Amino acid sequence: MAAQTVEKGADMALIERLQLEVERAVQRSLKGIELLGAPPPTVGQTPKTVLHRRGTLSLYHYHATADEIYRIPILFVMAPTNKAYIVDLAPGQSLIEFLLGRGYDVYLMDWSAPSDEERHLKIDDYVLDFIPDCLRRVQKDSGETDVTLVGYCAGGMLSAMYQSLHPGGPVKNLVCLTTPVDFKKMELFQSMSNRRHFDVDKLVDSVGVVPASMVAAGFDALRPASRVAGQVRLWDNLWNDQFVKGFRMMERWGNETLPLPGGYFRQTVKELLWNNAFYEGTLRIGGRLVDLAKIKVPLLHIVAQHDHIVPSACSKPLVERVGSRDKEEVTLPGGHVSIAAGANAVKRMWPKLDAWLETRST
């Protein structure tokens, strides 16, 4: 009797599964056709004002949504390789929207493709010109002297460099997300940029601005099969609107990787990858030595456990080396991007960031 019941249950399960798969196959066909003509997904919808635009740089101020906001405004610094809408993908999936709802005043430095005239921009220009310029504008717009600086990936690196050179400046708190410091630990980038085979001067001198396709290829080379596997998973989940929406937004972000000014790229390869100067303490920006020990402001560094771009060994030295008494490193499950956007970020990183900021933003 028991054996018969088990057998009947198994039959039912098989029938249910077949029905489900047939339904999904039909949905895949219908939605696949819809997808072919679909416009790119809308991103970055949180209302904002463009405070300033200069060449590759745009400074946004997001409109407050709380009745009462914290005194200290936040200035986000995005990595120059990518668009900043990764932190403002869609309503409900936006770190910016979350922070506004939690009562913060949020500004953001976004980048667009540099023009040929901007090919000479170097790390120095980002650290000694763009960031301080935006800080001044945030101070003026908000009427506050203190600012919290939040940098993502290379944006965190630029923010840390800025702070080490301006320890008495307006930055009250520093938050870095997956920020690289020890470039010797980026093994694949090291291998790809090996100075015996890679003539960075020849490349930069011939292209001026390093094309986005080349920057994206560098990231893709870290996980070469993932793009194809992603398309297979997209087909498998075509019946699932939520999956498709999320996938397409992330895909758009990946496809909109930005070109890099040749000067920035050259300096990154020579100073950071070849000489590991940021980690070794020999990096000079504007002729001044970048010393992480000079950072004394409260620091939070959030790193991703499964980060394939900035492995934790590469980002760990930041907290070890800064001179802040109030400093914390948090390792969260997730990858380089999923730590900032997606369900994982909503559950883990965003609340942690809010919890850390709220006591330091008054």
Add this chain to the structure above:
Amino acid sequence: MSTSFIPDPLQMWRDAVTKLESNVNSLVTGSMESQEVVRSLHQFRTVSLGMEQAFEKAIGSYLSKVNLPSRKDIADLAATLQRIEDKLDRLLPAPPPAALAPRPPRTRRPTASAATAPQSRPADAAPVKPRRGAKRSGG
């Protein structure tokens, strides 16, 4: 859904895709440790970049002959417009912030639990009341 003793072929296929992806990633990234592979990749990149530039040059000279603007010409025009916009941005007086919209007061305090124990604050504290009708014009 009831559990079945018959393996799910689609789930097996999904697992296989994940495994294949992982294996290919490991194989290719492993091969990047070989300097021969890296050198070949750079040689390929150099050649393809050279061909791309030669092709662009040929197209550029053709467009010039038929009096049509190239992508670079359009980009240069866009850059010029951008420079004018940037200059206007610097020359025009910025409207005082208060004229754009009333801003909420900067008096918010952390929740009591956060103020006493910042590291152990529960992440899901009550959200703030949304402000109705944010009035700033946006971009």
